[in-house]
Amino acid sequence: MARAHTNRTALVVGGSIGGLVAGLLLRKSGWQVTICERSPVPLAGRGAGIVTHRALWDSLFAAGIDPAMEDGVVVENRAAFARDGSVLERSSYHQIMTSWDRLFALVREEWGEHGYHLGRELAAITHNADSVVGHFTDGTMLTADLLVGADGFRSSVRQIVAPDVQPLYAGYVGWRGMVEEGDLPPDTHTAIFNIFGFCLPPGEQLITYPVVGEDHDVRPGHRRLNFVWYRPAAAAHELADILTDAKGHTHALSIPPPLIRPEVIARLRADSERLLPPHFATLVRTTKAPFLQPIYDIEQDRLAFGRAVLLGDAAFQARPHVGAGVTKAALDAVALAQNLASHNTIDDGLAAYQAERVPQGKRIVQRARHLGAYMQAHLANDEERAAAQRHHSPRAVIEETAVADS
Template identity: 45%
Template sequence: MHSTHPARPRALVIGASMAGLFATALLHKAGWSVDLFERSDVELFGRGAGIVTHGELLDALVESGADIERLGVAIKDRIAIDQSDNVLEHLDYHQIVTSWDRLHQSMRATIPDGHHHLGCNLVSIDQRDDGVTAHFSNGRQEHADLLIAADGYRSGIRGMVMPSVQPIYAGYVIWRGVADEAAIPASARDTIFDKFAFFLPPNNKIIGYPIPGLDHALDVGRRRYNWVWYRPVAPRTLETMLVDEQGNHHPVSIPPPLVRQELIDELKDAARRQLPPSFSDTLAVIERPFFTPIYDLFSPKMVFGRIALIGDAASVGRPHIGMGVAKAASDAQVLAHALGNRALSIDDALAHFEKERLVEGRMAFERGRTLGEYLLANEASEHAADDAHWREFHSVTGILRNTASSDFLKAL
């Protein structure tokens, strides 16, 4: 273990999405010199769609110095509806729901341009006992005391240090899209728009909630509705869905604009036949819904010498928990607090970070899988005979209460 702590240590953060932005902002506040590198040539925009917020996320935003005024739409109700749009169950549940773009805008503003580098694709790392050298495909080289890998669930850096950890397909996909509030037929708007709404036929979850408009507008009429359908898809079928109009196969996941039109037509057709009018009419006004396969990923280590994995690079909680950004922010917070403690060496601070965050990462990972069981459940399922488990995670009441909730972390 190294006992020395340079006067102003330096960190390189790789990946300028949510985890990278939080790490850069918070580590800078902890007295480090930090530079953030993103392979995209242009500012990130439009990743994902809706993001559900939690106390943990709001706390990290405030600590980062991000502007959280008018952050999102405040919803008060969760409802489950039946095939005919009748409300089956209602739950009082107050939550702010926002968009990826709105969060990105707030966090991006916390990073000075001089420390935010686009067009920098990390290709290799040399590691010494007391630091790292990062090499980028444009020929750039950077030296630092620490490298933070915030490069997502397909992390190339994790591939270098822990190649055995790979995403494993969970057996279902999430179809998503956003509808302009003004374009949604009035009857659908009246039934679901200002609610966190659920339709739960066997092995399918359809959910939706309002989010800010494209320009982050919160005014009535200018917002959008985040529309989601989790559907089981056999691995072989998934392979065919990952082929674009040109016949190119995209391993793991296909970029949204490349999803074939025939798949979108099939989705809309299935929605007309299977979903309540409010959800199918809302989908009808979404021009290009897209799908993402759901993967499980958990790295049992987050620290490799002077390399630390955070956010989705370290582990992924399936989207049912709606906590990916909150988890990334908490990873960054714990890392920055430990590294800002000058009583600890950098290596001891990293050990502290790993010990604390592996526990919560494991809880988020397990909770996401448990909530996802509903998609593939049948009579022979492991927990079919366990009534308490069934009520908590397979009943309408349980799903309403546990989806996109961070309450399970209270057990910590």
């Protein structure tokens, strides 16, 4: 049974969607919560769309968001296209596409001003028997009953409590980009704007879907068409080359969009003409600034380390094929708050949270790995080969990409 814990304190590291949903839910069950975000300026989205699932909206409503706020661009149909532009497969699946900015604004506004600190970066953690101290780079030290590591895929908290857990490169990258609806040629708009579109060049996959426009504009003519193009890139060769900027510096893990070399983008555009159905090539060609997301898996066996606990991308990161990042972070936050409320001690609540979310996180990572196996240049074992075999048919791809986790 849920109890109110009015004298408990939580320090949430990371003020993005996972940290805010956790903070809101803990605060609702009586905790005194402080959120510390590294960025010195308010967070702003990278602009790419978010595929939403019922469970995401349910989690946001549980955190106090008004159900009337559920909206975005509705997509009902999916289609996979051949290289010549003909349709190979069609299916139907209702989905609402929104933007990171929109979701972030909802939770950020619900939180309010008190207890949310920008420019505060966690550097170290000290564990006591029944409390935890967060040490920040500005010299601040904050003591709490619980420290929630909601600090994303490069999590400092994870590096401190579980240094052996490292992102594992999947062997391919996602090129992403968006075009304003009004900038699309009419025939491309008619063919692919209102659907979840797919094409499958050999060993690759490109998906498109419409998303909201600037300031959450959902009016026809003001939305955007978003794409993700998954392409193999061997770590030592292609990936290293793509991550190298014009000054010859090779970036670790990813590269800021403005630093991608023009010839890399030119190659992408040339490849789109060679490999993609005409409307998809038009979309890639029309995109002003494509950006890169190398694909990584993060998984682990533990989420609770004394009074420090991980959630969201800090805990598990699945490849984007399942469209689960934001939804999983929100569900982790719900599970954490519920387990802490339904157990007498914080330690028991954390143990129950870990027991619930580790298997779930592993399942999502595994499912995404299967969906992405087809793009891996090197398949390590029989399981991956079988997954690649299964998940390259247009029917399997359009029926399983970014559908709700059952």
